[in-house]
Amino acid sequence: xxxxxxxxxxxxxxKISPIIDAIDKAKNEGKNIDFRLIHTGQHYDKNMSGSFFxxxxxxxxxxxxxxxxxxxxxxxAAIMIGYEKILxxxxxxxxCLVVGDVTSTMACAITAQKLHVKVAHVEAGxxxxxxxxxxxxxxxxxxxxxxxxxxxxxxxxENLRKSGIEDGRIYFVGNTMIDTLLxxxxxxxxxxxxxxxxxxxxxxxxxxxxxxxxxDQEEKLKELIQEIVNHTNGLPLVFPVHPRTRKxxxxxxxxxxxxxxxxxxxxxxxxxxxxxxKAVVTDSGGITEETTVMGIPCMTLRANTERPExxxxxxxELLGVDPQAISPAMEKLFSGQxxxxxxxELWDGQTAERIVSVLLEKL
Numbered sequence: 001x002x003x004x005x006x007x008x009x010x011x012x013x014x015k016i017s018p019i020i021d022a023i024d025k026a027k028n029e030g031k032n033i034d035f036r037l038i039h040t041g042q043h044y045d046k047n048m049s050g051s052f053f054x055x056x057x058x059x060x061x062x063x064x065x066x067x068x069x070x071x072x073x074x075x076x077a078a079i080m081i082g083y084e085k086i087l088x089x090x091x092x093x094x095x096c097l098v099v100g101d102v103t104s105t106m107a108c109a110i111t112a113q114k115l116h117v118k119v120a121h122v123e124a125g126x127x128x129x130x131x132x133x134x135x136x137x138x139x140x141x142x143x144x145x146x147x148x149x150x151x152x153x154x155x156x157x158e159n160l161r162k163s164g165i166e167d168g169r170i171y172f173v174g175n176t177m178i179d180t181l182l183x184x185x186x187x188x189x190x191x192x193x194x195x196x197x198x199x200x201x202x203x204x205x206x207x208x209x210x211x212x213x214x215x216d217q218e219e220k221l222k223e224l225i226q227e228i229v230n231h232t233n234g235l236p237l238v239f240p241v242h243p244r245t246r247k248x249x250x251x252x253x254x255x256x257x258x259x260x261x262x263x264x265x266x267x268x269x270x271x272x273x274x275x276x277x278k279a280v281v282t283d284s285g286g287i288t289e290e291t292t293v294m295g296i297p298c299m300t301l302r303a304n305t306e307r308p309e310x311x312x313x314x315x316x317e318l319l320g321v322d323p324q325a326i327s328p329a330m331e332k333l334f335s336g337q338x339x340x341x342x343x344x345e346l347w348d349g350q351t352a353e354r355i356v357s358v359l360l361e362k363l
Contacts (some may be wrong), residue, residue: 001032003033003096003097006096007039012105014052016099018183019352020058032360036063037059038062038086039061040079040108055266056180065086076103083107092115096119097119099121101306109142109145120359122176124149124170125157125159126159126306128304135285151170153309155309172346174347175289178289188268188269189272191273197238204277204278205232205238206274208242215242215244221249228326229259232258274291283302285305288314292310292313295340297333301319302320303321304318310344313341317338
């Protein structure tokens with residue numbers, strides 16, 4: 001059995017790494033399973049892509065489609081054209097396995113199905129209900145043409161049932177991002193910024209921002225950052241800046257003695273910071289899962305989330321996109337009233353092995 005593993009953007013690599021390990025383990029045990037790693041090139045910046053392969057022990061891709069940047073439509077088209085060419089010229093696998101909700105996920109799922117290759121979707125069924133997010137469209141399209149649905153929560157299972165997917169095709173396996181987190185936790189690396197600005201455990205806040213609703217309007221972004229800086233009780237605010245956000249920040253010219261804007265960090269360095277932070281302020285979905293498992297208070301600057309279990313069970317709170325929500329949340333944090341949270345079911349580091357076990361049985 002040959003499986004195409006699709007990775008194209010930073011969140012994908014964390015989700016695909018443990019699946020590679022699980023396939024290798026099964027193969028070494030004599031099972032009939034192998035993979036072809038396909039990097040679509042959706043993230044082509046070294047900081048956003050390349051270092052993750054090194055740090056997570058992911059092998060060099062068998063194929064790199066080199067899709068690069070461009071608009072949503074341009075990226076989707078480039079990935080579909082590139083992947084179709086691989087399937088036609090280099091042969092079709094028994095399965096195309098896609099993870100998460102980036103453009104590569106949707107594009108390769110469509111291409112595979114049109115050439116009669118079955119599709120498995122890891123992290124299927126999650127929904128924000130917000131059609132303004134490209135990721136939500138990617139999730140819905142991918143799940144509409146998926147054969148095997150691997151889910152992270154009962155909420156995701158129910159979303160799929162409501163869309164007409166029968167239980168026999170839904171496999172509640174857990175979260176591969178947490179497989180990666182738990183495996184590499186002992187290897188987290190202190191980043192240069194730690195000593196450079198004299199950080200101390202529990203005495204700083206980490207922030208990430210990249211979603212259009214937060215970063216595409218100059219005044220909105222400026223007000224948001226100022227509000228956060230003004231309510232951190234004088235603690236350093238460490239801000240690894242996404243390339244999309246950096247362009248906007250350059251025009252705003254915002255600065256503050258406690259605001260430390262740095263380049264994007266590798267996986268091991270970033271999670272070293274998160275694990276030791278007082279709290280995290282973010283608009284990322286994946287980070288809310290990691291903070292939940294690490295027990296770090298998390299404030300999400302979004303009006304909705306596709307990962308409600310990080311709120312109902314974890315350490316995450318949804319603040320919305322109004323900068324005025326920052327002050328009461330910070331007050332709650334510094335008064336010691338933030339919830340402790342717990343770890344969702346099956347977020348135990350064994351998800352990838354469960355996925356491979358299902359594939360060996362069903363294919």
